[in-house]
Amino acid sequence: MTTYNGKSRRAFLSLCLKGGASVAALTSLQLQALSNTLNSEPLSDYKALVCIFLHGGSDSLNMLVPTSGQHRTNYEQSRQNLVVNDAINLTTKTQFEGGVGLHPSMGNLTSLFDSGQLAFVGGVGTLIAPTTLADYKNKAVSIPSHLFSHNDQQATWMHGQEKVSLNTGWGARMLERLNQHSAFTSNISLAGSNPWQSGIQTSPYALSRNGVMKINPLSGYQPQVDHVKSIMDRLLQTNSNNPIQDAYASRLSRSISNVQSMNTLLEQAPELTTQFSDNNLSQQLAAVAKSLSISNQTTSQRQIFFVSLGGFDTHDEQLTTQPALFSTLATALSEFQSALNELALQNSVTTFTMSDFGRTLTSNGDGTDHGWAGNQLIMGGAVNGSDVHGIMLDQQVGGPLDVGGGRLIPQFSNEQYFAPIAKWFGLSEADVYELFPNAGNFDAFTLPLFNS
Amino acid sequence: MKLLALLMVFTFLLSACGGGSDTNNSNVTNEDNNTSSPSPPADTNTDNQTGDDAQTPDAGNNEDENPDAGAVGTAPIVDVRAPGSIVRKGTTIVIESAITGGDEQLTYLWEQIAGPTAVIENHQSPSLTVTLPETHSSTQDDFVFALTVTNREGLSTYTETTIESINAMTQKQAATLLHQGTLGPTHAEIQAATGKSEEEWINAQFASETTYHMPFLENYPNKEQPNHINRIDAWWKASLSAPDQLRQRVAFALSQIFVVSDANSALRGEPEGMTNYYDMLLKNAFGNFRTLLESVTLSPVMGVYLSHLGNEKANLDKNIRPDENYAREVMQLFTIGLDELNLDGTVKLDDNGNTIPTYSQLEIGGFAKVFTGWTFAYSARWNRPSKNYTLPMHPFEDYHSNLEKHLLNGEVIPADTGAEASMKLALDNLFMHPNVAPFISKQLIQRLVKSNPTPAYVERVATIFNDNGQGDRGDLTAVVKAILLDEEARKYSVVLEHTGKIKEPILTKLHFWRTLNAASQANRYYTWNLSTTFGQGPLLSPSVFNFFRPDHRPSELLDSNLVAPELQIATDSNMISTTNSHYSDLVWRMAERKSTLNPNTIYMYGEAHISLLENAGLEALLDHYDVVYFAGIMSDETRSALTDLDSYFVNRTPADRISQLLYMISLSPEFNYQN
Numbered sequence A: 001m002t003t004y005n006g007k008s009r010r011a012f013l014s015l016c017l018k019g020g021a022s023v024a025a026l027t028s029l030q031l032q033a034l035s036n037t038l039n040s041e042p043l044s045d046y047k048a049l050v051c052i053f054l055h056g057g058s059d060s061l062n063m064l065v066p067t068s069g070q071h072r073t074n075y076e077q078s079r080q081n082l083v084v085n086d087a088i089n090l091t092t093k094t095q096f097e098g099g100v101g102l103h104p105s106m107g108n109l110t111s112l113f114d115s116g117q118l119a120f121v122g123g124v125g126t127l128i129a130p131t132t133l134a135d136y137k138n139k140a141v142s143i144p145s146h147l148f149s150h151n152d153q154q155a156t157w158m159h160g161q162e163k164v165s166l167n168t169g170w171g172a173r174m175l176e177r178l179n180q181h182s183a184f185t186s187n188i189s190l191a192g193s194n195p196w197q198s199g200i201q202t203s204p205y206a207l208s209r210n211g212v213m214k215i216n217p218l219s220g221y222q223p224q225v226d227h228v229k230s231i232m233d234r235l236l237q238t239n240s241n242n243p244i245q246d247a248y249a250s251r252l253s254r255s256i257s258n259v260q261s262m263n264t265l266l267e268q269a270p271e272l273t274t275q276f277s278d279n280n281l282s283q284q285l286a287a288v289a290k291s292l293s294i295s296n297q298t299t300s301q302r303q304i305f306f307v308s309l310g311g312f313d314t315h316d317e318q319l320t321t322q323p324a325l326f327s328t329l330a331t332a333l334s335e336f337q338s339a340l341n342e343l344a345l346q347n348s349v350t351t352f353t354m355s356d357f358g359r360t361l362t363s364n365g366d367g368t369d370h371g372w373a374g375n376q377l378i379m380g381g382a383v384n385g386s387d388v389h390g391i392m393l394d395q396q397v398g399g400p401l402d403v404g405g406g407r408l409i410p411q412f413s414n415e416q417y418f419a420p421i422a423k424w425f426g427l428s429e430a431d432v433y434e435l436f437p438n439a440g441n442f443d444a445f446t447l448p449l450f451n452s
Numbered sequence B: 001m002k003l004l005a006l007l008m009v010f011t012f013l014l015s016a017c018g019g020g021s022d023t024n025n026s027n028v029t030n031e032d033n034n035t036s037s038p039s040p041p042a043d044t045n046t047d048n049q050t051g052d053d054a055q056t057p058d059a060g061n062n063e064d065e066n067p068d069a070g071a072v073g074t075a076p077i078v079d080v081r082a083p084g085s086i087v088r089k090g091t092t093i094v095i096e097s098a099i100t101g102g103d104e105q106l107t108y109l110w111e112q113i114a115g116p117t118a119v120i121e122n123h124q125s126p127s128l129t130v131t132l133p134e135t136h137s138s139t140q141d142d143f144v145f146a147l148t149v150t151n152r153e154g155l156s157t158y159t160e161t162t163i164e165s166i167n168a169m170t171q172k173q174a175a176t177l178l179h180q181g182t183l184g185p186t187h188a189e190i191q192a193a194t195g196k197s198e199e200e201w202i203n204a205q206f207a208s209e210t211t212y213h214m215p216f217l218e219n220y221p222n223k224e225q226p227n228h229i230n231r232i233d234a235w236w237k238a239s240l241s242a243p244d245q246l247r248q249r250v251a252f253a254l255s256q257i258f259v260v261s262d263a264n265s266a267l268r269g270e271p272e273g274m275t276n277y278y279d280m281l282l283k284n285a286f287g288n289f290r291t292l293l294e295s296v297t298l299s300p301v302m303g304v305y306l307s308h309l310g311n312e313k314a315n316l317d318k319n320i321r322p323d324e325n326y327a328r329e330v331m332q333l334f335t336i337g338l339d340e341l342n343l344d345g346t347v348k349l350d351d352n353g354n355t356i357p358t359y360s361q362l363e364i365g366g367f368a369k370v371f372t373g374w375t376f377a378y379s380a381r382w383n384r385p386s387k388n389y390t391l392p393m394h395p396f397e398d399y400h401s402n403l404e405k406h407l408l409n410g411e412v413i414p415a416d417t418g419a420e421a422s423m424k425l426a427l428d429n430l431f432m433h434p435n436v437a438p439f440i441s442k443q444l445i446q447r448l449v450k451s452n453p454t455p456a457y458v459e460r461v462a463t464i465f466n467d468n469g470q471g472d473r474g475d476l477t478a479v480v481k482a483i484l485l486d487e488e489a490r491k492y493s494v495v496l497e498h499t500g501k502i503k504e505p506i507l508t509k510l511h512f513w514r515t516l517n518a519a520s521q522a523n524r525y526y527t528w529n530l531s532t533t534f535g536q537g538p539l540l541s542p543s544v545f546n547f548f549r550p551d552h553r554p555s556e557l558l559d560s561n562l563v564a565p566e567l568q569i570a571t572d573s574n575m576i577s578t579t580n581s582h583y584s585d586l587v588w589r590m591a592e593r594k595s596t597l598n599p600n601t602i603y604m605y606g607e608a609h610i611s612l613l614e615n616a617g618l619e620a621l622l623d624h625y626d627v628v629y630f631a632g633i634m635s636d637e638t639r640s641a642l643t644d645l646d647s648y649f650v651n652r653t654p655a656d657r658i659s660q661l662l663y664m665i666s667l668s669p670e671f672n673y674q675n
Helices: A002-006 A009-017 A028-039 A069-082 A104-114 A133-138 A150-159 A170-177 A224-235 A243-266 A280-293 A318-342 A414-425 A429-435 B002-018 B039-048 B059-065 B171-181 B187-193 B198-207 B228-241 B245-254 B271-284 B289-298 B300-305 B325-332 B361-370 B419-431 B436-448 B455-466 B476-485 B505-515 B530-534 B565-569 B572-588 B607-616 B618-630 B636-649 B654-667
Strands: A047-054 A118-125 A187-189 A302-309 A349-355 A359-363 A368-370 A374-379 A387-390 B024-030 B077-081 B092-100 B107-114 B119-121 B128-131 B141-150 B155-166
Touching: A047 A150, A047 A170, A047 A280, A047 A318, A047 A414, A069 A318, A069 A359, A104 A118, A104 A318, A118 A414, A150 A170, A150 A349, A170 A187, A170 A302, A170 A414, A170 A429, A224 A243, A224 B636, A224 B654, A243 B565, A243 B572, A280 A302, A280 A318, A302 A318, A318 A349, A318 A374, A349 A414, A414 A429, B077 B141, B077 B155, B092 B141, B092 B155, B128 B141, B171 B187, B171 B198, B171 B245, B171 B476, B171 B618, B187 B618, B198 B245, B198 B476, B228 B245, B228 B271, B228 B505, B245 B271, B245 B436, B245 B476, B271 B289, B271 B300, B289 B300, B289 B325, B289 B419, B289 B476, B325 B361, B361 B419, B436 B455, B436 B476, B455 B476, B505 B530, B505 B572, B505 B618, B505 B654, B530 B572, B572 B654, B607 B618, B607 B654, B618 B636, B618 B654, B636 B654
Parallel strands: A047 A302, A047 A349, A118 A387, A187 A302
Antiparallel strands: A118 A374, A349 A374, A359 A368, B024 B155, B077 B092, B092 B128, B107 B141, B119 B128, B141 B155
16 A cells, blocks of 8 residues: 555556566455546536535534423433524434434524425544444444544544544545546635545645735736746756655745636636625635536636635533624525525535534533534535434434433444535545545445435 | 973963953063972963953062073063954954053964964964864864063063854854744845854843734624634744744643644633643743643643543542543653653663663552642633633632652652642642653654764753753743754764654645735634644644654664654655645745635745746756755755756746746755755
8 A cells, every 4th residue: 555655646657567567466456546547537517516514513412402301301301501492493304313403503404404405414523333332332343533622523524534653534536536636726615725635646726815926026027927927937946855845845836837827717717796705714615615616617627626614612502602603604594505506506516514523511611622523514406405314413412322421322424425426526435445444334326315 | 481381371271261351361471480480370361361451560579480581581471362253263353462661672472273264364473363263063163362571671471362252153054053943944034143142142032022923813803703724824923923933842842742633632722721721821932840740731722632620539439530630641741751861861771671661550549639620710600610711720628639649759748738849849849750750851852953963962951851941940041042053953073863843744845935925915824734734733633642753763764773753644645735735835836827716725935036037047056945944964966856847848837847846846855854
């Protein structure tokens, strides 16, 4: 594996073709990777994925709450002063004991939910294999490393695998596997560099929220601009024998050419009638919508976008911060989906959330701590909406899923959440199992997230 | 004679090891005794002659042990005078000798018997001229020179003198050190350090009075209280002008380990508290790590940021448990990290090759209990906190958990231990953990010197962290000194491929501002949007995980073992906006290019550069830039690119020319790499 991981796929292939590596020495996995690449069929359609990362660990068990029965009683006993009242009853295709109540500050999602463009995924989190409370206590199965630690769990969600020495994000891996990574426009971030989009051959283009970025010295008059640019190009050559310095040089050089190309494209973007609010997330999604509006002018048939909203680490003042965050999220989602409808891209673009972890059912007075299982959102015309896929967890402190302090064991692994998304994006089931090394420990395609 | 000389040299080398100040060792011997009894003179020297300024030949002693020699006459009495003041490497010195009594028909023979090879002249005369080698290591050189004076009777006096030469940094060496130890050195600072030793400069910085930022915190005009932007203004003012640059640089590094931020928190409304937090880092930058850790822990700003302020003991009826936020991050980020480390900073592995976690939920629960019961100082009641953001937090015992608390390494704080005592025990427990030294040392190396220190470098610094030589643990002065004086930082002999780091983008801006006397007539440095322009700013991290992680490996380096943390924020938009910001500073706001100045605008003043260009020409200006901005590593390719750039602007004003040159420097890879 080292050989394969240590080099780019292209370099690896060329090595094989030149006879530099003995085919006999390859593992079956490598052979499969090799054949997949050689056999990859050209894509005929266009699709995009938009990942919304909720930084800090969203208390998403308070986003979907039980509304009646024993589940409600357990919930109220567990949550005490952080209980959500006035939840909006959702009518779900699947029936759940205790019902499904949506946080009242997310009211503007109900029409999307009812129209079938929005679904939730319930009781999901990082797992290596199915885990019971006894397994957890007896250490009978492997447990994800550094549970409850922000950056580690963020990375685990974004990598789609446990920490390995040369790690890559599953977003980037999908692009590379589909051979869609060569154009920088295929991999766009509104929230800086992140593990999900970092691969061997691709890393995200960080788009400015304003879209067009002027490059000051190259915006003057000729022949000065050409002269200045020629000097820049000389300085930014990567021949210093110093890999770190060269990394800087190639970054800047690439940034300049990417920004110039993007500017040319964005100047042709149509004006949208959909209005976006001026909250941080809406503004990021507005820029995504703008990029999507010119996607037909790029060579990309697959695009991935990354946006993020922070502040979910609600150790305190949860009663004021959580409604504001949920409201922002709901507003931004509904604005974005209406922009997609306007662009007639609603069936080609799927938007989904990830977050570090769920939070504890116990409170620390006015907030919650780092937990484990949680709920996620998935939105788009292709999505099997109006439902909660997975489970509505019984929120009971000391219950059969509580590993301590109201941290619930996920009943679905996040790789079971990712697998249908990757399949929708165009990967074969075999590819998906390779993409997510632990997916084979589960029934990877059990969650019917998409319309068939 | 040969045999005797060899034995004597051997002995003097041994004695020289223990010697401190200039030492002369004299011994008298007789040319005739070389065959009869070679050993007594050697004994004499070790027994009696080390460590003093002895000039009188101990003829009696010699006679005692070698009675045959005494019968022949009296050996010359020789006094050797080494230069009295500090001797610097690379200088030429004269070592003089004086003879008491008759000095006719004496023969002189000087030899160098220890130390790096020096060039000696007049070695057969009373005064030896020595040209000492240039600076070639970070430590002082010790030389031993021997003088043998022989009279006409063949009686000799052998005298040794030890010379210590301390470093005299060249301009380039000084520039390299100051790139690591300042917020971007000015030409004047480099000149002042040139000719000094590294240690002299560092010690002078340690002794320099602390420039606190609070005095620079001013209100926005017509406002009663300072605003967030005034905090940024204070940071610029202090950082630009402070003479204690090393302390400022170390505090900036610490602010990226003990992260608090008002980028997206309620702390945005507390500029005094935030500035006070920075001052606390400055105060402790050259203090002890344990004190720093306690100051950080009890800071109300940290208490608000990581929510242990107002954290209460458990109330099981209400399902309330102590907040685990600070408990977790004080371990993961401020002291020990997630995995057990070796002293050299590499991770320890168990028998199965797996990393070993430093703590589990048990310890997190324990530390969470420790940090209960603390709130703002001078709060009359727990539920009516004072909101004093500058004084350390005070405890309320009623809200502190009196249960037993599990710490690291199986240590347990017994039940019914109070808030203050629990806090001190818990911080001691963290402080004594073997991870602290490598964990903190490596990050400080990465902030000051290089992204990829060798394990051996980390171990050398971590060893000093654990014991500064006087038995003290956590002496940050010793740690900073060890980091900067290490061979891997000074690079005198070791040639490593990966010698440095990418400069932090906000520090490149600060460097230009310091060297170009950035100022507005209204004396205001209001800079909005630092985060979206540079991806960083003082106390502006997007989360407690800082702007970038110490183990960030950018995609360009995936097939290497190298990390480059600063490249985590080198996104397309940050890189373009950073270079655009440099362009507007260096080109659009170069004062000498303006006919009128707006009183609120920050201008660069290129006066010194302009006069250098006008009076000495382009090559001299580029030499100057090589020292100030490149610490002497400007390549021929970069120089020729800058020369060719200037050829286009050669008929413009000198202000235009330096503007374009400075801008091109600001984006050049060699400038952005701190060697």
